Amino acid sequence: MDFEIFKNAIPSMGLLGALFAGGLAYSSVKFKVEEDPRKGEIEKVLPGANCGACGYPGCASFAEAVVKEETVCDGCPVGGPDIAEQVATIMGVDAGASSKERQIAQLLCQGGKAETFNQADYQGIPKCRAANRVANSKSCEYGCLGFGDCVSVCAFGAMYMDDNGLPVIDTDKCTGCGKCVSECPRSIIALMSNTEHIVVRCKSVLKGKEVKQACEKGCIGCTLCAKKCPVDAIEMVNNLPVVDAETCVGCGACVQACPTDAILETPYETIKIEKPKEEVLVITEDCVGCTLCAQKCPVDAIAGDPGNKHELDTKACINCGQCVKVCPKDAIEYQ
Incomplete structure (x- = not known):
């Protein structure tokens, strides 16, 4: 082997290496992409779970999106x-002003031990999926089996x-991951928007008599909720009420009408709170006739000419209080 060839090549290789290195150094300065320092600061305060619940692949991607103002701080x-x-402090904005709609898990069943009963003594594997494969041991064939498979897969406590x-379900901790x-196995947990007013907590499609025999809190398909809804936001499908979230105004008329408490109002309280019967809405003399209340009223209970009370x-x-919310002069109040 002729080592002279290698000796002669060393200076040439060194020169080429220096040339390429210089080119790379120049390019790194010339084409450098400045990274907003706030991105790194945001990454440091994030949990680092990289769970994707925010809609981005990981915490770094979420931090970058916040800096670019492609998503909100919360x-x-x-x-x-x-x-x-x-x-929000890092971004120099108000955290409250950036709140957004998000999905949270909701239980669509109230048939616990007190509301239902066991038809047989299940001796199998204590898992919901296993119990769901055998003959139904619970009085309601659509209700929660109670073995907590859902709890075991929740990574956020x-x-x-x-x-x-x-x-x-702790709605404050829920990330809406959907696990x-x-x-x-019975599809009695669903993701719902945190802006929805009403939840129907029953999945049984059986007729009223059969539901009554199986569960104290089950929907009996009486249709009272649909009949009482002032904006026709409820439709009966397979003996169950289906609420149109976009049409619903959250007046609570369906909640009050339900004889079995199968419909609950957010934040999903199980106790009905009735307003005093003597308490009514009144439009005061501060009304400027902007017509916003009349436009918002779901039952056309408000009338008047523009500019007049x-x-x-x-x-x-x-x-329902919808008029109170839109009045710019606070001219509508309960008396």
């Missing part, structure tokens, strides 16, 4: 309000089983 459901506040044998939804028909009014 877009990390795992971090919650505390992290949202820190991110947002669920636990209560003493009544039903899963309880509990996929795990439930409007009148409210207390007999037609359902006390």
Whole structure:
């Protein structure tokens, strides 16, 4: 082997290496992409779970999206309000002003140990999927089996089983990842928008008599909720009410009408709170006739000419409070 060839090539290779290195160094300076330092700061305060619940592949991608103003500061459901506040501080904005709609898991069943009964003593594997494959041991064939498979797959500690044998969902901790939804063999957990007013907590499509025999809190398909809804936001499908979230105004008329408490109003309280019967809405003299209340009223209980004080028909009014929310002069109040 002729080593002279290698000796002669060394200077040439060195020169080429220096040339390429210089070219790379120049390119790195010339074409350098400046990274917003806020991105790194946001990454530091994020939980680092890289769960994807925010809609981005990981925390780094979410931080970049926040800096580019492609998403909101409270877009990390795992971090919650505390992290949202820190991110907002870094961005120099108000965390409260960036709130957005998000999906949260909701239980669509109230048939626990107190409301249902066991038809047989199940001796199999204590898992919902296993129990669902054998003959139904619970009085309601559509209800929660109570073994907590959903709780076991929740990675954020947002669920636990209560003493009544039903899963309880912490909506503040829930990230809307949907794992509990996929795990439930009876599809009694669903993702719902946090802006929805009403939830129907029953999945049984049986007729009223059969439902009554199986569960104390089951929907009996009486249709009272649909009949009482002032905006026709409820349709009966397979003996169950289906609520149109976009049409629903959250007046609570369906909740009050339900004889079995199968429909609940957010934040999903199980106790009905009735307003005093003497409390009615009144339009005061501060009304400037902007017509916003009349446009918003779902039952056309408000009338009046533009620029003049409007009148409210207390007999037609359902006390939903929608007019109160839109009045720019606070001229509508309960008396």
